[in-house]
Amino acid sequence: MHKHFEAWLKREERISFRLTQVLTGHGCFGEYLNKIGREVATNCHHCGGNLDSAQHTLEECPAWASARRVLVARIGRDLSLPAVVKAMLADTKNWREVVSFCETVMSQKEAAERDRERADPLPSKASRKQTPRRLVC
Numbered sequence: 001m002h003k004h005f006e007a008w009l010k011r012e013e014r015i016s017f018r019l020t021q022v023l024t025g026h027g028c029f030g031e032y033l034n035k036i037g038r039e040v041a042t043n044c045h046h047c048g049g050n051l052d053s054a055q056h057t058l059e060e061c062p063a064w065a066s067a068r069r070v071l072v073a074r075i076g077r078d079l080s081l082p083a084v085v086k087a088m089l090a091d092t093k094n095w096r097e098v099v100s101f102c103e104t105v106m107s108q109k110e111a112a113e114r115d116r117e118r119a120d121p122l123p124s125k126a127s128r129k130q131t132p133r134r135l136v137c
């Protein structure tokens with residue numbers, strides 16, 4: 001990520017936790033959960049795609065199509081991270097719409113992740129010992 005943007009992100013206290021997850025990719029995404037040892041695969045639990053990342057959530061995942069339609073109507077079709085950030089900084093209405101998308105989508109992803117934890121609390125005892133549980137979702 002852009003260095004100036006990172007610095008700004010740290011200063012911006014009002015920024016929501018869920019927005020930060022989407023902008024940094026460090027959050028309730030298969031790619032990240034796999035990287036920190038919380039999930040064995042990187043796939044998306046909402047559409048079956050191979051790689052659940054922030055970008056997949058923002059641009060591709062069919063599960064969030066209706067929330068995405070609202071966002072696209074506000075900020076346009078380019079949902080690449082630089083375009084989204086640019087739109088957010090250009091207009092507070094855009095900012096609020098991006099925040100709203102992140103809240104809607106991430107709250108559902110978090111709920112699904114908690115359900116999976118409950119259904120299968122110990123997927124691998126060995127790896128769990130080596131990687132203590134971290135709260136990401």
Ligand SMILES: [Zn+2]
Nearest residue numbers: 044047049061
């Ligand atoms: Zn998906």
